C-alpha cells in the first residue's frame with residue numbers, strides 16, 4: 435500500500451553553511467522610522483551608565499540639602515523656645531568625602547547661625563585606609579570642624595570611629611574643642627532654665643548604657659526634657675522599653691546615610707545593621723521623637739543617588755498635641 439504522506443527528497447530546512455551565517459553586529463532592528471544597530475544600543479547603554487555614575491559621584495554626592503525642621507517638645511522651657519540646633523553627621527572624611535565638601539557643609543552651618551551644633555558620629559571610615567591614614571583623617575576632620583562658628587558644639591562617636599580607634603578619634607575631636615559624650619550628659623542652661631543633652635555610646639560596636647547616659651537624677655524633671663544623640667537609630671526600639679524613654683524628647687541619629695543609593699521603586703541598595711528600620715526623617719513614638727539625618731559622606735561606593743547629603747537645622751518649639759507612631 436502506498437504511503438499517504440510523501441516525504442520530500444530534501445529536508446525542509448537545509449543546513450546553512452557557517453560562512454553564510456549573517457553577522458548581526460551590524461543588524462538593523464525594525465523600529466518605525468529608525469534603524470537601531472546593536473552597536474548603537476551598546477553605545478547608549480555605556481553613555482547612560484557613565485552619565486549616571488558621573489551624576490551620582492560628582493553632582494549629587496556634593497549637592498548638600500539643607501533641611502529645616504521645627505521640633506515640638508512637651509515641657510520645653512520658655513527660654514528655649516526658638517532655639518536652633520544644627521546637626522552634621524557621617525562625614526567619613528577621606529574615604530570619598532573631600533575636605534572641600536566638609537568646608538562647604540560648615541559654611542552652610544555658619545550661615546544658619548545655630549545656637550548649638552551636634553555631630554552624630556562617623557568622622558572617618560574604618561578598614562578602608564591604613565590605620566595611620568585613618569587617624570590622619572580623624573585629626574584633619576577635627577581641625578576642619580574648628581571652623582564652625584558656634585560656641586556650643588558636642589559630639590558622639592559612630593561605629594566606624596569605634597572600629598578605627600575610639601580613644602584616638604575621641605582625642606582628636608575633644609582636643610579641638612568639641613566634647614565627646616560617650617554615655618555622658620550635661621545641662622544646657624538659659625536664663626535660669628535648663629534642658630539636658632545626652633550622648634549614648636554607639637549601639638552597634640560600642641557599649642551603650644542608657645543609665646549612665648541619662649541617670650535617674652536627670653529623668654522626670656518637669657520642664658527639663660532630654661535631647662539624646664545616638665548614632666544608630668534602630669536603638670530607639672530598645673530605648674522605648676526603658677523607663678528613661680518617658681523623659682527623652684528628641685533622639686538625633688545618623689548612620690544610615692538615608693540608604694545612600696536609592697533605586698526608584700526599589701529603595702536603598704544597602705542599609706547597615708542598626709539602621710534598617712528608621713532610615714531617614716522624623717519619627718514620633720508617643721512623646722519621644724527620632725530624627726535620622728542622611729549625613730554628608732559616602733561609604734563603599736563614591737555615589738549618592740536619589741539621596742542627597744544632608745545638614746539639618748532644627749528649631750525647638752513648645753509642644754503640639756502628641757500623635758501616635760508616624761513618619762513625616
Ligand SMILES: [Fe+2]
Nearest residue numbers: 524556592689
Ligand atoms: Fe556612616
